[in-house]
Amino acid sequence: MIDPARQASAETEIDTADGAPAAVDDPIVFEQLLRLQAAREQRRARMRRTGRQVVVLAVFICLLGLAYSAYKAVGTAIDDAQSGWPVIGSILPESDDLKMPPVLDIVSGVFEEPRGTDEPFWSIVGKEAAFTLREAAVGFAVGVMVGLSIAVVLTTSGRLERALVPHVIASQTIPLIAIAPIIVIWGRKSFDFLPFEWQDWMSVSIIATYLTFFPVTINGLRGLQSPRPENLELMDSYAARWGQTLWRLRLPASLPYLFAAFKIAATASVVGAIVGEISAGVKGGLGRRVLLEAQRYTTGPERLYVAVLGAAALGIFVFAVISTIEYGLVGRKGRETVT
Amino acid sequence: MSDAGPDMNDQAPAVEIRGASKIFNPGRHNEVKALEDIDLHIDQGDFVTLIGPSGCGKSTLLRLIAALVDPSDGTVLVNGKTADAARLDRDYSMVFQRAGLFDWRNVSRNIELPLELMGWKAADRRRRSAEMLELVKLTEFARHHPAELSGGMQQRIAIARAMSFHPQLLLMDEPFGALDEMTREHMQNELLRICSETRITVVFVTHSIGEAVFLSTEVAVMSPRPGRIAAVIDNDLGPRTDATRDDPAFFSNVTAVRDALRGGH
Numbered sequence: 314m315i316d317p318a319r320q321a322s323a324e325t326e327i328d329t330a331d332g333a334p335a336a337v338d339d340p341i342v343f344e345q346l347l348r349l350q351a352a353r354e355q356r357r358a359r360m361r362r363t364g365r366q367v368v369v370l371a372v373f374i375c376l377l378g379l380a381y382s383a384y385k386a387v388g389t390a391i392d393d394a395q396s397g398w399p400v401i402g403s404i405l406p407e408s409d410d411l412k413m414p415p416v417l418d419i420v421s422g423v424f425e426e427p428r429g430t431d432e433p434f435w436s437i438v439g440k441e442a443a444f445t446l447r448e449a450a451v452g453f454a455v456g457v458m459v460g461l462s463i464a465v466v467l468t469t470s471g472r473l474e475r476a477l478v479p480h481v482i483a484s485q486t487i488p489l490i491a492i493a494p495i496i497v498i499w500g501r502k503s504f505d506f507l508p509f510e511w512q513d514w515m516s517v518s519i520i521a522t523y524l525t526f527f528p529v530t531i532n533g534l535r536g537l538q539s540p541r542p543e544n545l546e547l548m549d550s551y552a553a554r555w556g557q558t559l560w561r562l563r564l565p566a567s568l569p570y571l572f573a574a575f576k577i578a579a580t581a582s583v584v585g586a587i588v589g590e591i592s593a594g595v596k597g598g599l600g601r602r603v604l605l606e607a608q609r610y611t612t613g614p615e616r617l618y619v620a621v622l623g624a625a626a627l628g629i630f631v632f633a634v635i636s637t638i639e640y641g642l643v644g645r646k647g648r649e650t651v652t
Numbered sequence: 653m654s655d656a657g658p659d660m661n662d663q664a665p666a667v668e669i670r671g672a673s674k675i676f677n678p679g680r681h682n683e684v685k686a687l688e689d690i691d692l693h694i695d696q697g698d699f700v701t702l703i704g705p706s707g708c709g710k711s712t713l714l715r716l717i718a719a720l721v722d723p724s725d726g727t728v729l730v731n732g733k734t735a736d737a738a739r740l741d742r743d744y745s746m747v748f749q750r751a752g753l754f755d756w757r758n759v760s761r762n763i764e765l766p767l768e769l770m771g772w773k774a775a776d777r778r779r780r781s782a783e784m785l786e787l788v789k790l791t792e793f794a795r796h797h798p799a800e801l802s803g804g805m806q807q808r809i810a811i812a813r814a815m816s817f818h819p820q821l822l823l824m825d826e827p828f829g830a831l832d833e834m835t836r837e838h839m840q841n842e843l844l845r846i847c848s849e850t851r852i853t854v855v856f857v858t859h860s861i862g863e864a865v866f867l868s869t870e871v872a873v874m875s876p877r878p879g880r881i882a883a884v885i886d887n888d889l890g891p892r893t894d895a896t897r898d899d900p901a902f903f904s905n906v907t908a909v910r911d912a913l914r915g916g917h
Contacts, residue, residue, distance in 0.1 A: 543748045546720050550746040550823075551766045552739050561765065565756045643756070 378416045385413045414615040419622075422615035434616060438602060438623040445586045445598035446627060448514050452521025453582040453631075457575065459522060460529025465559065467530075468537045478534075485527050489585065493520050493592035513595045520589030521582040528581070532574035536567025572639040579631040587624060599624050664732030666821050666853040667694035667717055672726030673878070674712055685878035686712045690726065692872060692881060696820070699847060699854045701864040702872050703909065709879025710857045714823050717855060718746055731820060742770065744821035745814035749829045751806035753798035753813075760785070760794040763813045770817060784812035787846060804835040808842065815850065824856045828863065837897075840866055844892050861913070865905045866892060873912040883912040 388408025423435045467474045500516035548558040590600025606617035674687040686709040702710040715721040719735035730738035763781040785791045788808040828836045875882040
């Protein structure tokens with residue numbers, strides 16, 4: 314079954330890696346060792362892959378900075394000699410240090426302490442990002458629960474699905490900035506029946522929920538309906554109860570669909586939280602920061618850029634978290650078929 | 653050794669169908685008369701194949717027995733009770749053309765699925781799953797996932813899953829239809845071995861004459877539109893071996909089934 318050469322090389326590898334004795338006559342022990350080694354190799358491959366991704370990301374950011382600087386140079390040239398370049402000047406927007414602060418200014422803006430504070434800007438933005446992350450995470454969690462519940466209910470009947478899905482879709486056409494202040498006012502005035510004191514950030518979470526539940530419902534419905542008819546018949550033939558079929562067949566089968574939705578929903582929850590903060594006037598998060606830096610743009614344009622980059626980083630972070638969980642739960646690809 | 657104790661159901665025929673018919677979408681433009689006036693009697697321990705051209709309703713008949721489809725008319729009794737009562741009592745188990753294993757469960761956990769649904773304890777489930785793997789001779793693949801296995805192996809796991817709770821009746825819907833000829837013959841031998849070890853009753857749907865004659869004690873030949881049972885052919889070839897496939901008696905029964913299939917048109 315296992316050829317001796319491979320066995321020998323595997324043994325020496327195990328030997329060198331663990332410093333364990335290579336006395337493995339027992340085929341079961343040997344197989345176990347092989348399995349351990351395979352797991353170790355997989356971990357290494359994964360670390361290599363992560364390393365590559367970091368390098369690619371760094372290169373991409375550098376290229377982006379380069380492109381930005383290159384355009385800025387062209388735009389500034391157009392600005393300086395507009396009369397001389399009538400055609401290009403009318404096509405390409407001009408630029409200057411206020412419209413596009415130099416890359417190095419943005420980088421140093423990350424580390425500078427804004428006037429009136431004794432804290433580097435990255436730390437301020439980081440804390441605000443954490444505040445926004447809390448709103449987004451709570452909104453995401455609630456949105457996933459609400460979205461999944463709606464999907465499960467809709468799965469029970471085709472008539473219900475046809476009746477309710479248009480309403481679910483219509484809910485997303487209502488502009489977020491319209492409902493945000495309403496939710497904040499409800500939170501302050503009407504939610505006093507709750508056993509805890511309602512905070513403004515919780516209203517922002519509700520706004521994030523509003524964006525989050527939608528992809529979860531739509532994809533969840535699709536995933537819950539994805540099992541083949543014979544798999545559903547199989548469960549019926551075992552006289553499985555509705556809940557058993559849901560838990561053991563429909564939900565596991567919908568995981569790939571759900572994770573696609575979770576990725577959209579997680580980034581949408583960050584967007585929802587930021588927009589919610591801005592339109593509801595909630596203090597402490599990235600939304601407020603973006604608004605503030607936009608208002609005092611002329612005195613430090615690089616700070617707005619840093620705030621926006623912070624928001625982007627937060628979006629990438631939540632996406633990466635979901636992807637990692639997905640890899641752990643459903644990402645076991647690349648198995649070989651034994652024939 | 654089997655779970656079936658001295659149950660009075662053991663005396664009842666495994667399947668008793670009287671005057672059953674099935675009309676899909678009755679009264680609508682897409683109405684289909686799938687089955688008409690079906691009478692079928694299957695004794696405990698029999699191996700009965702349902703054979704017929706595609707669209708003759710043999711799968712529908714199997715689903716009638718499984719209570720996955722309700723008859724429009726007539727009665728379907730399994731072990732002396734209504735088909736649905738038999739379903740709820742888990743008297744039967746079903747195997748489909750596609751193995752239909754759950755990708756996210758390993759082989760062992762797939763076999764445990766019906767036991768989980770029946771509320772077995774984990775330790776008991778594991779023990780039974782190991783026994784079943786031994787029965788289908790795939791013990792070393794317990795921790796593999798279905799995607800890593802070939803079609804024939806997957807179908808053997810599906811059979812192990814179906815047999816895991818020792819049902820009295822096995823309903824098989826073209827289980828080897830998607831397999832190549834070599835694997836198919838091997839699977840037929842394996843199925844007969846498993847049946848002789850467990851003395852289970854089998855209703856087996858196929859469109860292969862050779863398969864029907866090789867496997868069964870009785871062949872029910874069906875005619876299409878609406879599906880009827882045209883003939884039930886006794887098929888007593890004694891214990892099967894690979895030599896049976898070259899036996900003159902085997903060929904004469906193949907001819908008899910073929911003639912009955914032609915007569916049905």
